[in-house]
Amino acid sequence: MSRRGESIRAVKGTRDLLPAEAALWQRVEAEARRIFLAYNFREIRTPVLEQTALFARSVGADTDIVTKEMYTFHDRDDESLTLRPEATASVVRAYIEHALYNEGGIHKLYYIGPMFRRERPQKGRYRQFYQIGAEVLGSDHPSIDAEFLEMLVLFLRRLGLQEFALLLNSVGCANCRAEYVKTLRRALERLKASLCVDCQRRSETNPLRVLDCKVEADQPVIEKLPHILEHLCPECRQHFERVTGELDQRGVAYQITPRLVRGLDYYTRTTFEMTSSVLGAQNAFLGGGRYDGLAEMLGGPRTPGFGVAIGQDRLMLAVEQAGQLKAGDRLSAYVAWMGEAALSPATRLVQELRGEDVSAEISYEPIKLKKSLGVANRLGARFAIIVGEGELAAGRYQVKDMTTGQQEEVEPGRIVSYLREKLASSG
Numbered sequence: 001m002s003r004r005g006e007s008i009r010a011v012k013g014t015r016d017l018l019p020a021e022a023a024l025w026q027r028v029e030a031e032a033r034r035i036f037l038a039y040n041f042r043e044i045r046t047p048v049l050e051q052t053a054l055f056a057r058s059v060g061a062d063t064d065i066v067t068k069e070m071y072t073f074h075d076r077d078d079e080s081l082t083l084r085p086e087a088t089a090s091v092v093r094a095y096i097e098h099a100l101y102n103e104g105g106i107h108k109l110y111y112i113g114p115m116f117r118r119e120r121p122q123k124g125r126y127r128q129f130y131q132i133g134a135e136v137l138g139s140d141h142p143s144i145d146a147e148f149l150e151m152l153v154l155f156l157r158r159l160g161l162q163e164f165a166l167l168l169n170s171v172g173c174a175n176c177r178a179e180y181v182k183t184l185r186r187a188l189e190r191l192k193a194s195l196c197v198d199c200q201r202r203s204e205t206n207p208l209r210v211l212d213c214k215v216e217a218d219q220p221v222i223e224k225l226p227h228i229l230e231h232l233c234p235e236c237r238q239h240f241e242r243v244t245g246e247l248d249q250r251g252v253a254y255q256i257t258p259r260l261v262r263g264l265d266y267y268t269r270t271t272f273e274m275t276s277s278v279l280g281a282q283n284a285f286l287g288g289g290r291y292d293g294l295a296e297m298l299g300g301p302r303t304p305g306f307g308v309a310i311g312q313d314r315l316m317l318a319v320e321q322a323g324q325l326k327a328g329d330r331l332s333a334y335v336a337w338m339g340e341a342a343l344s345p346a347t348r349l350v351q352e353l354r355g356e357d358v359s360a361e362i363s364y365e366p367i368k369l370k371k372s373l374g375v376a377n378r379l380g381a382r383f384a385i386i387v388g389e390g391e392l393a394a395g396r397y398q399v400k401d402m403t404t405g406q407q408e409e410v411e412p413g414r415i416v417s418y419l420r421e422k423l424a425s426s427g
């Protein structure tokens with residue numbers, strides 16, 4: 001006798017999305033694909049595994065992601081590989097590797113998929129999480145930023161979300177940010193003794209990140225630090241003014257948030273985040289911005305870029321909370337047969353329905369009508385089609401609407417069109 005082992009569970013910080021949950025995820029992804037199509041974005045699928053150097057160079061060697069959170073391992077040939085912690089770097093790598101810039105013009109790309117970061121798991125924070133992201137490569141025009149944010153707001157509205165805020169900032173360019181960082185460093189020299197240990201370290205290594213600190217006691221001190229918006233060069237200031245001006249024109253509401261610098265090194269100019277009051281501690285459910293220097297950092301030609309990463313796990317929490325978006329009906333028809341003679345016509349009917357894209361289910365075990373209707377209910381079927389001896393003799397099957405309880409007799413040959421019509425009119 002073999003001894004039963006201990007049951008194996010999902011890895012900490014990862015989880016299974018069971019069918020009941022996955023249905024709503026699919027619905028959200030379908031809405032994402034729909035809006036991306038409307039704004040002329042095309043899908044790109046990049047590998048989950050990348051060379052470690054890709055993230056060290058783009059996300060930044062001194063970021064939490066790269067220093068603490070990446071799943072990195074040495075492959076059998078000793079190459080250092082990493083499970084992608086985000087996908088912008090991969091998209092830009094692919095853009096360069098396949099020389100998409102040779103096609104000229106602007107590239108609008110989107111992706112949907114899992115990302116990996118070894119963070120402390122909590123509600124809305126996982127080690128395998130999912131992002132829906134989009135990138136525009138090849139233009140630094142402020143209208144690109146505004147149009148993109150307009151698209152995000154429309155997407156969220158379509159998902160039934162109301163309670164969200166768009167936080168907006170500019171982090172300037174390599175030139176003005178360097179000047180600002182010097183000013184910030186000077187201010188921090190005076191103030192850092194009253195900040196947390198992490199911030200004292202950040203004051204030396206990466207002062208911008210002090211602005212990201214969430215420690216309560218640090219907040220009054222951070223409030224006193226100089227704002228980057230007051231240190232933008234004329235070109236960056238004008239860019240930001242054009243972005244906000246266009247957002248006003250497009251009717252997109254935003255809150256200017258000078259402390260929003262975002263965690264990754266590659267951002268330039270516009271940065272943004274959206275938060276939702278329904279999400280609790282992990283309230284940022286998407287973030288992004290402009291990254292005009294990233295392609296060059298990765299060895300490509302200068303290619304300005306703008307993008308977003310939507311945290312799908314958190315987005316789903318907000319969507320569930322809003323309760324507006326519903327996963328579609330699970331099943332259109334359940335065919336209940338009674339008596340051996342009914343099995344074969346019932347099987348033919350299910351085959352026909354499925355061939356016509358009307359989702360259908362049947363049980364091959366003989367079960368009584370009452371129990372069959374119970375199964376139809378449990379499966380969430382919109383209609384139950386009853387095929388018994390009486391129905392076979394009459395040449396008409398009973399079609400029961402499981403929501404209203406109404407029942408009609410329909411000839412077998414007309415059932416597909418009958419269901420189609422009913423399903424279409426009930427949306």
Ligand code: AMP
Nearest residue numbers: 124125126129284285286287309311314
């Ligand atoms: P980032 O790539 O860090 O800018 O993150 C973009 C979005 O991804 C965030 O706003 C979150 O919604 C989501 N996100 C980041 N890390 C995690 C995580 N560990 N678990 C769940 N969602 C995350």
